[in-house]
Amino acid sequence: MKQKLIAGNWKMNGSLEANDALVRAVAAGMQDAKCDVALCVPAPYPAQVQMLKAGSKLDIGAQDVSQHAGGAFTGEVSAPMLREFGVRYAIVGHSERRQYHGETDAVVAEKAKTALAHGVTPIVCVGETLAQREAGQTEEVVKRQMAAVIHVNGHCISEIVVAYEPVWAIGTGKTATPAQAAEVHALLRKQLLAASAHAGRVPILYGGSMNAANAASLLAQPDIDGGLIGGASLKAPDFLQIIAAAS
Numbered sequence: 109m110k111q112k113l114i115a116g117n118w119k120m121n122g123s124l125e126a127n128d129a130l131v132r133a134v135a136a137g138m139q140d141a142k143c144d145v146a147l148c149v150p151a152p153y154p155a156q157v158q159m160l161k162a163g164s165k166l167d168i169g170a171q172d173v174s175q176h177a178g179g180a181f182t183g184e185v186s187a188p189m190l191r192e193f194g195v196r197y198a199i200v201g202h203s204e205r206r207q208y209h210g211e212t213d214a215v216v217a218e219k220a221k222t223a224l225a226h227g228v229t230p231i232v233c234v235g236e237t238l239a240q241r242e243a244g245q246t247e248e249v250v251k252r253q254m255a256a257v258i259h260v261n262g263h264c265i266s267e268i269v270v271a272y273e274p275v276w277a278i279g280t281g282k283t284a285t286p287a288q289a290a291e292v293h294a295l296l297r298k299q300l301l302a303a304s305a306h307a308g309r310v311p312i313l314y315g316g317s318m319n320a321a322n323a324a325s326l327l328a329q330p331d332i333d334g335g336l337i338g339g340a341s342l343k344a345p346d347f348l349q350i351i352a353a354a355s
């Protein structure tokens with residue numbers, strides 16, 4: 109059975125002082141973890157986290173990456189730059205990027221492709237809004253978002269990480285029930301397997317108000333291979349309890 113992956117998404121939170129305490133506590137507390145653990149930190153901080161994590165098997169992630177490898181793209185951060193700072197993962201297509209920065213399915217797919225080409229594993233986020241769920245469009249929406257990434261990435265699709273993040277559950281305290289999450293994870297797995305015989309190894313994470321209290325029941329579902337954790341990743345004791353639930 110593959111190890112689960114617990115990835116924290118700090119969003120636009122952190123400071124040199126706060127990161128120092130948080131990373132040291134997580135690194136010290138996860139010594140016996142039997143899952144993979146990553147922290148997706150704001151763009152200025154990978155170097156600091158790389159220094160603080162020394163000796164622990166904590167991985168570093170970014171929260172976004174450019175679809176371009178370099179050049180005249182003011183404000184962007186490229187995958188080769190991230191690699192130089194030991195970044196292993198980059199979230200692409202988070203709903204906050206889709207919503208506030210107009211990222212389309214096509215842009216998300218290109219970001220995933222550029223990341224993969226430069227040795228950064230994209231964590232591709234898909235998920236429906238509340239209105240879409242209530243209109244019975246969940247399957248259509250997540251399949252469309254996933255299909256764009258499959259179309260552009262072809263057989264490399266087996267090298268990505270997927271995160272199912274229902275938009276209505278992100279930062280709201282509302283969590284998908286284990287059954288609701290499992291239903292979407294199963295259809296994503298089927299879609300990935302239809303694209304690549306090796307897609308059984310793609311971790312499909314659940315994200316959306318996962319916390320110390322609900323992690324175990326979500327992580328017990330067959331196709332839930334880990335979590336993408338926002339708010340609870342900012343508190344070491346909570347994040348460590350989720351890591352323990354995945355171990």
Ligand code: PEP
Pocket residue numbers: 117119273277278279280281315316317318336337338339340
């Ligand atoms: C996220 O931002 O990816 C997320 C899942 O946030 P939260 O856990 O706070 O809902």
